[in-house]
Amino acid sequence: MDINEMLEFDKCHIWHPYTSMIDPLPVYPVRSADGVYIELETGEKLIDGMSSWWSTVHGYNNPLLNDAIKEQLEKMSHVMFGGFTHAPAVKLAQKLVDMTPGVLDRVFYCDSGSVSVEVAIKMALQYMQAKDKRHATKLATARGGYHGDTWHAMSVCDPVGGMHTLYEGRVPVQFFAPRPSIPFGGEWNDSEMDPLRELFEKRGSEIAAFIIEPVVQGASGMWIYHPQYLQGVRKLCDEYGILMIADEVATGFGRTGRMFACEWAGVTPDIMCLGKAITGGYMSFAAVMATSDVALTISSREPRSFMHGPTFMGNPLACAVANASLELVSQPHVLPRIAEIQKQMQLYLEPVRHMPCVADLRVLGAIAVVELRKPVDMARMQKLCVEEGVWIRPFGKLFYIMPQYIITDEQLAALCGAMVRILSHE
Ligand code: PMP
Numbered sequence: 001m002d003i004n005e006m007l008e009f010d011k012c013h014i015w016h017p018y019t020s021m022i023d024p025l026p027v028y029p030v031r032s033a034d035g036v037y038i039e040l041e042t043g044e045k046l047i048d049g050m051s052s053w054w055s056t057v058h059g060y061n062n063p064l065l066n067d068a069i070k071e072q073l074e075k076m077s078h079v080m081f082g083g084f085t086h087a088p089a090v091k092l093a094q095k096l097v098d099m100t101p102g103v104l105d106r107v108f109y110c111d112s113g114s115v116s117v118e119v120a121i122k123m124a125l126q127y128m129q130a131k132d133k134r135h136a137t138k139l140a141t142a143r144g145g146y147h148g149d150t151w152h153a154m155s156v157c158d159p160v161g162g163m164h165t166l167y168e169g170r171v172p173v174q175f176f177a178p179r180p181s182i183p184f185g186g187e188w189n190d191s192e193m194d195p196l197r198e199l200f201e202k203r204g205s206e207i208a209a210f211i212i213e214p215v216v217q218g219a220s221g222m223w224i225y226h227p228q229y230l231q232g233v234r235k236l237c238d239e240y241g242i243l244m245i246a247d248e249v250a251t252g253f254g255r256t257g258r259m260f261a262c263e264w265a266g267v268t269p270d271i272m273c274l275g276k277a278i279t280g281g282y283m284s285f286a287a288v289m290a291t292s293d294v295a296l297t298i299s300s301r302e303p304r305s306f307m308h309g310p311t312f313m314g315n316p317l318a319c320a321v322a323n324a325s326l327e328l329v330s331q332p333h334v335l336p337r338i339a340e341i342q343k344q345m346q347l348y349l350e351p352v353r354h355m356p357c358v359a360d361l362r363v364l365g366a367i368a369v370v371e372l373r374k375p376v377d378m379a380r381m382q383k384l385c386v387e388e389g390v391w392i393r394p395f396g397k398l399f400y401i402m403p404q405y406i407i408t409d410e411q412l413a414a415l416c417g418a419m420v421r422i423l424s425h426e
Contacts, residue, residue, distance in 0.1 A: 003029055003041050025379050028386060033060030036407050038391055046391040047415050049401035054218070054250045055281030058328050059406040065280050065324050072320035081109070081314040088319035095326045096287055101260060102268030106295035108288040108306070109314040113249035113275035114148025116286035117211070119308055120271045121152045124209035124243045127294055130301035133241070136208040138172075140199060140242070144179035145213055146220035147247050156211050158220045161396075175199055175207060180225035184215065184364055193232035204240035209271070211245040214261035215364070218250040222369040222398050224362050230265035237270075243294070249275040249286065253329050254405065257338050257365030270294050280325035285318035334405055341366045344409060345401070348416030357426040359397070368416075369400040370423065381422070388418035399423070 001009075006029060016027055029041040036059055038046045051057055058065060072088060079086065093107040110119050121139060128136035139156055146162070147153040154163050155172045158179075164171055177196040182188060200207065214230055217223040230246075237244040246269035251261035255277065258264055262272070271294060275286035298306050312318075328334070345368040352370055353361045360371040376394045385392045392401055392415075399422075401415060 035059045036404050036411050047411050049390055049392040049403055049415050051402050051404050052281050054402055055276040057277045057405045058280045059404050065282055065321050068320045068324035069317055072317050077317050078315055086316055088316045089314040092319045092322050100289050101262055103291045104272055104289035106290045110286050111310050112284045113286055114150040114153045116273040116275055116288050117147045117153040118150050119288045120245045120273050126298045128208045130297045135205050138206045140175040140207045140210045142177050142179050142212055144217045144221050144223055161220045180229040182226040184224040188226055188228045196236055200236050200240040207242050209243040209245050210237055213247045215256055215264050216251050222400050224364045227264035230267045234267045244269040245271045247273045249273050253277040254338050255365055279318055279322045282321045283318050338366050344412050351420050352423050355423055367402045372397045384422050390415050390418040
C-alpha cells in the first residue's frame, strides 16, 4: 500500500479524535519515532512538542522501556486480575504508594485516564453510600476543567468548552464553581475561595466529591493557577465532609516541575487519578490512588467490595513498562532537568510576549502555553509546524508545547524557535 492509498483508506474509514467523517482535517502518516523525533512516511523528521498528549516523557523507542516490555512479553503478556496477582503489579503498587503524597496507599488499576476518573467518581459515590450520606450523589468542580470523554468524566468538564450541550439532559448535571482566577505566581487573596465556600454551604450535603486538575487545567484551556487554591479546596472539603479528587492524569510524574502537581500546595487528596506518562506513553493504562479511609469505608458496607473490574486490569505488560517508566522519572536528575526546560522555554519564548497576536505566555515545568487573541486555523498551523520540522497541535486560541523530558537544549531551542517564527507572521 503506498502512502496515498493509505491516506485515502484512512480518510474514508477511520475516525480520528474529534473529527468529521465528511470533511476530516488532514493527518500525517508516521513511519517511526525515536527519542524526540517523529519520522513521517514522507521522510520528514519532526521534533515532538506534544509528548503525544503528555505521555511519552522519556522519548519514543526508549531502550529501557522497550526491554521492560520485551522481558515481560516472554513471561506473560496478560492474565486476568480477578483471583491472580503478579510481580509487575505488586512492584508498581509499591512504587506508587512510595511516590504519591501522604496517605494514598491503596491502588486501583484501570485502562485509561477517563476510566480512572469514572473509577474515582464511583469510589466517592460508594464511600458516601457506606457513610449513609444518601443525598451526597453529586459532584462539584471548577469551571475550565477537562477530565476525559466518558460519561461522568464529561459531566465535570467545563460546561461551555465541554460537550454538555451536545448531550443535554443525558450528561449528569453537576455543581460548578468559577475557574480559579489567580494565576500561578500571582498574589493570593483569600476571597478566591468564597464562591466554593458558598456552594458547599448551600449544597454541601448533596456533594460526594470535588474534582480538579491540580495547578494546571489542561485540555480545556491550559490555565495555570495559584496552588493555594488547592489548600483552600482541601480545607473546605474537610470542613464539609466532601472528598477531594485530584486528577493528575496530565500533571503527574514531573510535568509541572514537581513529581505531582498537588505537591505545589502540599496537599494530599483523598483520591488521585494517574495515567498518560505512567507507562512513558507506551500503552493505555491508569491507576487510581485512594486513602485507607476511602478503601476501608467502601469495604465496610454491603456489597463490601468496590464494584469495578475491567478485563485488562493490572495488565502485566503495562505494569512492567510503568515500572521502568517510574524508575526513569525518579532518577535524581529528572526534576532539575524539568526546571531547566522551564527556564529555557521562558527565555526562548519571551520574544512572543509582545507580539500583537499574543494575549498571554504561561510557562510551568515542561509546559509552555502561548494564548493567542484569535482561534487558530488548526490545519494551516500544523502545516506550518511540519514545514518548520516540529510537531505541535494547537487548539482554540492555544499554541502550546509540553516537550519530552529527554529533549536537549538544541532541540528545545529549535522547537521554540519554530514557534517564534510562526507567530511572528501571524
Ligand atoms: N484527565 C485529564 C486531566 C486529562 O488531561 C485527560 C486526557 N487528556 C484525561 C483525564 C483522560 O485521559 P484518557 O484520554 O487517557 O482517557
